[in-house]
Amino acid sequence: MPNPRIISALALLSTIVAVVVIDYHRGEPVRPVKPIGTPQTIATPLGLPPVPVPADNPVTVETIALGKRLYFDTSLSIDKSVSCATCHDPGHGFAYPGDVSTGVGGKKGTRNAPTIINAAYYTTQFWDGRENTLEKQAEGPVQNPVEMAHSLAGVVARLTNDPSYVTAFERAYAGPVTFDKVEKSLAAYERRVVAGDSPFDRWYFGGDQHAVDKSVKRGYEVFRRVDKGNCASCHAIAEHTALFTDNEFHNIGVGVRNGAPTDLGRYEVTHTDRDRGAFKTPSLRNIAETAPYMHDGSLDTLLQVIDFYEAGGNANPWLDSKIGMLHLTRREKADLVAFLNSLSGEVPSEALPDEILSKH
Numbered sequence: 001m002p003n004p005r006i007i008s009a010l011a012l013l014s015t016i017v018a019v020v021v022i023d024y025h026r027g028e029p030v031r032p033v034k035p036i037g038t039p040q041t042i043a044t045p046l047g048l049p050p051v052p053v054p055a056d057n058p059v060t061v062e063t064i065a066l067g068k069r070l071y072f073d074t075s076l077s078i079d080k081s082v083s084c085a086t087c088h089d090p091g092h093g094f095a096y097p098g099d100v101s102t103g104v105g106g107k108k109g110t111r112n113a114p115t116i117i118n119a120a121y122y123t124t125q126f127w128d129g130r131e132n133t134l135e136k137q138a139e140g141p142v143q144n145p146v147e148m149a150h151s152l153a154g155v156v157a158r159l160t161n162d163p164s165y166v167t168a169f170e171r172a173y174a175g176p177v178t179f180d181k182v183e184k185s186l187a188a189y190e191r192r193v194v195a196g197d198s199p200f201d202r203w204y205f206g207g208d209q210h211a212v213d214k215s216v217k218r219g220y221e222v223f224r225r226v227d228k229g230n231c232a233s234c235h236a237i238a239e240h241t242a243l244f245t246d247n248e249f250h251n252i253g254v255g256v257r258n259g260a261p262t263d264l265g266r267y268e269v270t271h272t273d274r275d276r277g278a279f280k281t282p283s284l285r286n287i288a289e290t291a292p293y294m295h296d297g298s299l300d301t302l303l304q305v306i307d308f309y310e311a312g313g314n315a316n317p318w319l320d321s322k323i324g325m326l327h328l329t330r331r332e333k334a335d336l337v338a339f340l341n342s343l344s345g346e347v348p349s350e351a352l353p354d355e356i357l358s359k360h
């Protein structure tokens with residue numbers, strides 16, 4: 001039998017080699033880049049676990065400020081028309097009001113832009129989980145031809161032409177502008193865009209009986225009970241926190257035409273048959289702010305979502321076994337909507353753009 005310690009040592013070694021090789025291929029220094037500024041602790045809102053922070057990207061005052069500037073800067077897109085905030089709009093719960101998002105030149109994508117609120121907690125990013133970290137996620141939209149249509153090198157060159165950016169990168173990390181630093185900064189900012197302490201949290205975790213009304217409390221029962229909505233079997237609630245996601249992928253029958261999914265979802269990542277038409281279980285926090293719903297933005301209201309579940313989704317061979325006809329009364333449906341409406345919390349004010357702050 002091979003010694004398990006040797007096996008894990010070999011696994012670690014190969015990971016290190018892989019990371020170095022990847023960095024080398026991207027033409028960036030092999031030495032890992034780490035923020036050098038003032039460390040900042042991120043407060044944990046009621047109802048949420050501590051924000052996960054990777055060891056190579058500790059959050060600092062400087063990286064958050066730089067990430068915020070980049071997030072709202074249209075110069076990340078090729079024709080300077082689109083920023084991250086265009087599709088993940090702070091005025092719309094950091095999501096997009098249209099069914100599918102619109103990038104440079106009015107080009108339409110195929111999926112709905114989800115909120116970035118609490119995205120820091122997902123173990124995978126995107127509807128199909130094709131990236132594992134917020135850092136790597138940022139490379140997607142910058143290069144996507146129907147989103148920002150730029151290149152990583154193009155973004156670096158443009159930022160390097162702006163002396164105020166050069167100074168900001170120097171202060172945050174030392175050394176020149178690199179895309180590695182761009183994505184680390186964006187991720188640091190996104191780790192600030194968390195929201196808990198909702199009326200639900202104050203009642204359920206905080207014990208404040210007056211934080212929500214009776215309808216919300218009944219709606220919670222419908223949400224949880226296996227013989228009612230059975231929603232919490234995927235939109236999970238833990239003992240002291242609730243992310244409202246199991247971080248898994250399920251086919252619930254959205255986007256099905258003629259008995260088959262039109263978007264293969266998770267299958268495109270794993271090429272495993274059972275993943276056909278499966279998408280990541282989205283968190284339901286701040287859900288009242290982020291209509292329309294589902295990966296294709298096909299449902300406009302929370303009541304429509306509930307009617308969709310009640311009908312048992314759209315039949316197709318890959319439909320999740322947890323999805324089936326529900327038998328909810330009109331009052332139970334209204335209570336479920338009230339419950340979903342109680343899940344909205346506030347993003348810290350320093351994460352909001354100035355024009356929204358001045359309206360408060």
Ligand code: HEC
Nearest residue numbers: 083084087101102103111112113114119125126127141147
């Ligand atoms: C043109 C619109 C558009 C722009 C611009 C855009 N995004 Fe997105 N974003 C989307 C869409 C659509 C998805 C979902 C795509 C998918 O899952 O395949 C997404 C997904 C994400 C996710 C994953 C969230 C989750 O629930 O898994 C994050 C995080 C994110 N974007 C951050 C950013 C950042 C940071 C920028 C700027 C660098 C950016 N986006 C620019 C449309 C956009």
Ligand code: HEC
Nearest residue numbers: 229231234250254279280281282293294295305309320322
């Ligand atoms: C089998 C797991 C599962 C169960 C059970 C389940 N959901 Fe979902 N839910 C998902 C997945 C996966 C999606 C995304 C599906 C897609 O877009 O294709 C989703 C999407 C949603 C959305 C839209 C979120 C957004 O950001 O667009 C809402 C709202 C929602 N579910 C509420 C509920 C409610 C209420 C129940 C109970 C009646 C429920 N879910 C039961 C897995 C589940």
